[in-house]
Amino acid sequence: MSFHATALTLFPEMFPGPLGLSLAGRALREGIWRLDAQDIRAQAHDRHRTVDDTPFGGGAGMVMRPDVVDAAIAAAMPEGDTRPLVYLTPRGRLLDQALVREIASGPGVVLLCGRYEGVDQRVIEARAMREISLGDYVLSGGEMAALTLLDACVRLLPGVMGGAESALEESHSAGLLEYPHYTRPAEWQGRAVPPVLLSGHHAEVARWRREQAEAATRERRPDLWKRIAAGAAAA
Numbered sequence: 001m002s003f004h005a006t007a008l009t010l011f012p013e014m015f016p017g018p019l020g021l022s023l024a025g026r027a028l029r030e031g032i033w034r035l036d037a038q039d040i041r042a043q044a045h046d047r048h049r050t051v052d053d054t055p056f057g058g059g060a061g062m063v064m065r066p067d068v069v070d071a072a073i074a075a076a077m078p079e080g081d082t083r084p085l086v087y088l089t090p091r092g093r094l095l096d097q098a099l100v101r102e103i104a105s106g107p108g109v110v111l112l113c114g115r116y117e118g119v120d121q122r123v124i125e126a127r128a129m130r131e132i133s134l135g136d137y138v139l140s141g142g143e144m145a146a147l148t149l150l151d152a153c154v155r156l157l158p159g160v161m162g163g164a165e166s167a168l169e170e171s172h173s174a175g176l177l178e179y180p181h182y183t184r185p186a187e188w189q190g191r192a193v194p195p196v197l198l199s200g201h202h203a204e205v206a207r208w209r210r211e212q213a214e215a216a217t218r219e220r221r222p223d224l225w226k227r228i229a230a231g232a233a234a235a
């Protein structure tokens with residue numbers, strides 16, 4: 001059974017978008033994963049196909065109606081559908097590689113893409129949605145967040161990436177940022193490649209890369225470094 005992603009959106013034409021290209025696009029065509037984008041507006045049954053309304057309590061903007069969103073979920077998730085239901089929102093838990101791995105190892109995911117000021121809180125609670133944020137900034141809709149989450153998941157599916165070891169070594173897989181990369185030419189604009197990488201000495205290369213990864217994490221992401229150090233102390 002392939003990884004099954006469903007996006008609930010007011011803009012189904014945004015899918016698969018960039019995920020129809022490159023690694024993810026090839027995997028989609030090969031059936032390693034499948035994607036359907038369902039139009040939330042199809043569940044709005046009044047004359048104007050209304051999906052939003054003004055917020056109780058006043059304030060700017062509009063809010064997506066719980067009845068319409070709930071009907072879209074019901075249409076996308078038949079009884080017994082075990083996929084997690086995710087609402088993409090800046091109020092959610094920050095997406096990280098551990099969460100990507102967890103979602104990628106499951107049967108798929110249903111992604112609710114908000115618009116306007118967001119979604120009525122009652123349907124978020126009634127449907128026990130997992131709330132996930134891409135970062136501490138505000139996008140104009142959940143679609144780009146959904147595409148990003150899916151891109152991160154799909155590249156981990158078996159058969160998608162060429163070298164399985166690249167997934168093991170890259171940034172965040174072991175909690176560290178990745179070491180820097182170099183390719184030909186060995187000298188460019190007066191800048192030489194670190195000599196150890198030309199030495200052919202695998203153990204030395206591995207040690208150098210580990211040191212570089214640790215230094216980058218310490219300097220650029222003290223928050224990650226502190227977590228790793230705390231984990232090492234507890235072990």
Ligand code: SAM
Nearest residue numbers: 088089090114117118133134138139141142145
């Ligand atoms: N009023 C909301 C707030 O301040 O939290 C922001 C609403 S935003 C304009 C519209 C939609 O974009 C949200 O409902 C959500 O689905 C999506 N969105 C915006 N920023 C996001 C983020 N950082 N991560 C995930 N989704 C985001």
